Amino acid sequence: MTTPDALPALLAALHDAVGPAGLVTDPDQVRSHLTDWRGAYSGEAAAVVRPASTDEVAAVVRLCRGAGVGVVPQGGNTGLCGGAVPDASGRQVVLSLTRMRRIRELDPANQTITVEAGVVLQSVQEAAAAADRLFPLSLGAEGSCTIGGNLATNAGGTAVLRYGTMRDLVLGLEVVLADGRTWHGLRGLRKDNTGYDLKHLFVGAEGTLGIITAAVLKLFPAVRSRATAWVALPGPAAAVELIEVVRALAGDRLTGFEVMSRQSVEFVLAHAAGARDPFAEAHPWYALVELSDTLPDAGLGEVVETALGEAFERDLALDAVIASGSAQVAALWALREGISEAQNREGPSLKHDVTVPVSRIPAFVEQTDRALAAAVPGIRVVAYGHVGDGNLHYNLSKPADSDDAAFRARADELARVVYDSTVSFAGSISAEHGVGVAKRDLLTDYEDPLELELMRGVKALLDPAGLMNPGKVLPAG
Template sequence: MTADLVGRLGQIVGPAGLISDPGGMAGHVTDWRNAYSGTAAAVVRPGDTGEVAAVVALCRDAGVAVVPQGGNTGLCGGAVPDSSGRQVVLSLTRMRRIRDLDVANQTITVEAGAVLQSVQEAAAAAGRLFPLSLGAEGSCTIGGNLATNAGGTAVLRYGTMRDLTLGLEVVLPDGRIWNGLRGLRKDNTGYDLKQLFIGAEGTLGVITAAVLKLFPAVRSRATAWAALPGPQGAVDLIGVLREIAGDRLTGFEIMSRQSVEFVLRHSSGARDPFGDQHPWYALVELSDTLPHAGLDEVIEAALGEAFDRGAVRDAVIASGSAQATALWALREGISEAQNHEGPSLKHDVAVPVSRIPAFVERTDRALREAVPGIRIVTYGHVGDGNLHYNLSKPVGSDDEEFLVRAEALARLVYDSTHAFHGSISAEHGLGHSKREIIADYADSHGLDLMRGLKQLFDPRGLMNPGKVLPGL
């Protein structure tokens, strides 16, 4: 890339929108885990959709690839440039406006660079709820959430970003702007184009704004921590909860004992809710729009029924918001706590809920046969079949010796996932890390259709190349 082109990019976005020195670009060319890194010719930070369109059009004419980026909190390298030094990182972080909040229509229109937590807060200030919730909500952006079809802890009741999105504004790879910002729940006028861009990780265009669904504010909650004999207990417990609590069941998380041990060891103030150790745990949350909905009684009844069926060994119901927060901290602290135990191999998979117990048994056995002493950190949103199947090295073993086996161990997890008719990426996307391996598990005709869409939208292959699709 010539200095002239960088200068022309600067003319579009202004001094505040152009970063071209290596020090300033450092946070944009390496992901937050330092797992993926590259180099870039420049980082551009447009201030509005018109500037995004102008940047994309200029890069298209120059034959320069564009890497869209939000909060750069992904886990698969989907927002990191390659090592060529010729790509432009297009950061949406200056585009943070809440464009509209329509209480009567139950929608909020936000720009792609808006931080998830700020959208939650804007909804709350209007007496409404935007329900997407995940560990990185203080730094991840709505554009990134859309690009990866984020799920989080409330999918069970509210769905993924696909379910939460009514309309999009997108800059196409040739610089044109598609305005699909309609807050309609019924719109049967042809193809639902917005769904092509959700989960596409910026390979078909740059999402610049979205119309999102809002819900009535939650006014009462009940949170419980349950000890389980095994994953089958989780499947049985969630069945009981669905029977008794219905759609008031908002969150249901499962954690192995190994996961909780890491949090207890490394998270300040973390305490085990029970005196005895148990092999598995579940974190359950009910919610209601009524201020006095009697949820503690509902969750107590469900836990009692599950105990009678042998699905639950012990349980505690949070006595207030402070205790509920402490219970959620045990779940939310797992990923960070695992980092203190050396390198971790992270896998984000999904299988049918009914198959989780058999899947865990088979996969654990294969991993322990391959690496005796391996520490398996399994946790996730069991209500939708999504498990984070993370691996830590055996105690006292060598880091590099463990990392060199990463691909083989991933194959064990993914082969088992495929055997149970699951997905090797539930909510983190494919990015760079899984783009080649997906060819071994996805339907070949489906991949051909996706390649055809990529060719249609981005015939020059300049929009986030090297991500999602194998061979492109």
């Protein structure tokens, strides 16, 4: 553990390592690194450093290790679980990777792109498109989140159904380890069985085992046609059946399948400028279904029409609209992607990112809704998500006209209601947002003790001093 007297020497050494452009001292600039984007988590830091190369990252880690100072890696700071925010001690260093934004190589023949950790997700999408390729990860924060953060949290997004999570999209990594050495694992190989697949240790580890500085990512053929439909549903059970109807007809051309409760959509209609209800009347649930193909004229509209026809025959759909152009596609997706921000306008938003087997989603929703209504009469459940892979964002808003502070004070109690229900259906309390500090201590109750023991063993091996993003992911014990 470092002492306050050692901090000035560390700051001077960090200045020498990263130069004046790499050491952030302006209070306004520092402040943006100390609080997450929602304002839910805040801390203090001894310094904020912005290295411009892997060698500089390694130098910073070595200096911090020598001083006994914890390092908190940070990308776009768009996370929801506090995993990229320093603690309140003021004795940790925030290591921002946002200056590391080079696209090192794009290899069309190998269908790969090699990028540094600070590259914004949207920039990777655009670089792939310029080469007539697709990088399929897509999520609401894609204009500001970074590849390093996407990898650190094993981000999912709206296309997991077809392309998988970041763990499925990465082939190789470059990682600065806790002792300052660099693992050069930037291999663009789809087959490599030479021992353990080490990259998967760092994907989803939230910077607790090392700092990802670059990655080789998979690319795919560009999408040249798509069909998007907005479908009104009587409930989650209809959504699960509709997935199977569409999948049977479309196969892997089914790219996205999102569901939203009426409460979710009502918040967007109330708070998002220009948002319009596609239907004349309200319905209990909705699905946003998207098919895509590499062929320019793949007949996807006809596939969707056939699927919807069967859905109406089986009383799965109450109403439906197929988008007629790019503007309408964007408008439909805006209804889905605007939910989180719209909910924040309604007061405290208690967010829970859970996953259960797809087949058990209807029973999970029914049971959890009932338990929450009993605990807080009038509570507004904002349930939506990537039901095709079992992932629901099961968020809670206070009853209308009730007290913010009183509702926020019950956050832990209500989280237990959601998580107890989740595990009763063989689910996970963290689907794609990570653990951070928000769910760290909950792992003691919801994770297998042997799994925690193994994870602590990996942490002790790779970061024996406990200086890589200390206090995140693993509970004390």
